[in-house]
Amino acid sequence: MIVFKTIGSTCGGNRNNNIAYGLERTMGELIHNPETMLKAKKELRETIGSCKLIEESDIDRLPYLQAVIKESLRLHPPAPLLLPRKARVDVQIAVYTIPKGAQIRINEWAIGRTNIWDDADLFSPERFLGSEIDIKGRHFNLTPFGSGRRICPGSPLAIRMMHSMLGSLINSFNWKLENDMEPKKMNLDKSLRAIPVELIKQSILSIINLINVFDKLAPLSLLHILCVEGLSSLIKHHEFTGKIHGALICRKAPPISHLIFTNDVFFFFVKRLR
Template identity: 50%
Template sequence: MDIISGQALFLFSCFILSCFLIFTTTTSRRRSSRGAATLPPGPPRLPIIGNIHLVGKNPHHSFADLSKTYGPVMSLKLGCLNSVVITSPEAAREVLRTHDQILSGRYFNEAVRSINHQDFSIVWLHPSSPRWRLLRKLSVTHLFSPQRIEATKSLRMKKVQELINFMSESSEREEAVDISRASFVTTLNIISNLLFSVDLGNYDSKNSSVFQDIVNGVMASAGAPDLANFYPFLRFLDLQGNGKKFKGCSERLFKAFRGFYDARITENSSRTDDKDVTSRDFLDTLIDLNQGDGDGAEFNIIDIEHFLLDLFTAGTDTNSSTVEWALSELLRNPEKLTKVQDEINQVIGQNGVVQESDISRLPYLQAVVKETFRLHPAAPLLLPRKSETDVEILGYLVPKDTQVLVNVWAIGRDPSVWENPTEFEPERFLGIDIDVKGRDYELTPFGAGRRICPGLPLAVKVVPLMLASLLYSFDWKLPDGVVSEDLDMEETFGVTLHKTNPLHAVPVKKRAIN
């Protein structure tokens, strides 16, 4: 049983009687209130623990396996927590579109509660909240609008060129590069410049690894299975340390954010002229909101820290991990690698530079990115939703206050949806109109509906630009002793999905680097 440690089992036994009372009372109440209503099918439940014993270290795998027996709308009892797992495009459409309003609430895990992040976060606040609408408006208008995306194009090009320059130096030394770290530094600097107008990453500095460890810590602790999520009376114990880890990592980022905030306030107070509009960043926007008299007058430094936590962690983590997964799959499939490089070379020509405008002329590259999102969605279970009232999904009753998980990882590997679902075949996306923007429910790595990831417009620029630039400027080989067929693709589960062992690859320069 992967989730429950020996220590947890010992303390768990002390609470058996209390939990049994909660379990039996809740079950009898629901039976009497629903009568003959049909609940989704699910595996038999053990007393007290329900189905916890069926969930391994990679819940998205466990749920996918169980759904083969119990269907695309499956009911699980995880301790005291009623859960429904969705594993088909049709059921996902019901959750993300048809009943989006009813199912747009969040189920808060205990790591998030450790800093009361649910009270401030665009990720966890309810969409009916005025604060959520303000945060959504700020992020869409000042970071991810078409106008803002276009205005920051030169920044992305500059940071990707710095990545290529670093790879060129490694190529000259014939050194294998940690692709996870290098891609993280690039996305870190893109995001940190959008937010604070500074580079926080350096390819030769350990500080970049520190930020990567902190971000990974936030994501891992927020997504890890936790007994406290299944048994509320165990919250104060924090048996698995997820709350402590989430709080510690978050506070380190808060300290950095507060430093940028204080420095900017000091800088602004000493200015004798107005700041050039073109040089203003997102922090300036937040300071204006904090110091203004309008809708954001109550938007204080605590709100700012939590808002930046969402933007910073999601923006750096998901983009870099997707690039790493894509390059890993290409190295495992050399014929696909050759095919996409041939396409890029034909479009860009010799001694050129990949521009964002070139991506639309690279259909096979776009297919590679989509295929990566299919096999390796950044958030394999999206984020947990909660039913605000009783609701029916494909004819099954989902009771009020049930946790609803959409297993996009399983949908991406469903043989009834995809031919050869476990194979990396970008060709499947050529000539068909399927994208990742929340309209095609067989491919929703960013979610859909009102909860769709606001950073999607940036991600679909950054990921293909980074990948195309790496493939255009270099040939790639694995370190000595590693063969493509044996490349480790093991996953580590959290809110986001990472390679357990980072990809190391040797860039082989094939053209002049501008």
């Protein structure tokens, strides 16, 4: 049985949701840099085919998509300051003396800037192509989830979900700004105000095939699905009546992030029950 639960409010309002924050910042950068979006689309089309959802097994075959996410997390770490540490004894590190009892916080935002990276203010996923740097805490110039014994315990799930969700968004839809705004005129400064985008539907899997895909998706209990306008009427009038349990449908969907704001999108969290 598949249970659909909306997470629109979570993605739209919970700033502590690292997956939602990472996705919205990445989508903002891709819309701001359409040439990068086209490269990611091309890789997805050539690797898995157009208008298909991303499976976990596809991730390793998508180096450019991985580079896009790494670059976004470098520029926009979900947690700019990592969890604090407290010195139990006096510690000498190079020329620095850390007294006993001092609280230390790692500035992940600063690590992603010019002292470590060339052209640090540019969104350039190409810097990670051919690089061994990952986001799993093994390379200290890119630790968005922390490192060591206190690394974020949810990072493996977050990494998988970010790749599969972002890849599905890119591969299933075309994106452009409202009112023919030029991408380079976008304001990517962090703020609480939404930046509207217009979502243009491509030919996407039918609802039947979309549900059948779940049996082939990654072995995760928590999956996701993007549904477009018309799902409500399908559930009410099509053969799915009585087969989809717990579906929460609203005609005016909440924004799924501060960069994605449209009445035509329904964003659902999917939990497969054994």
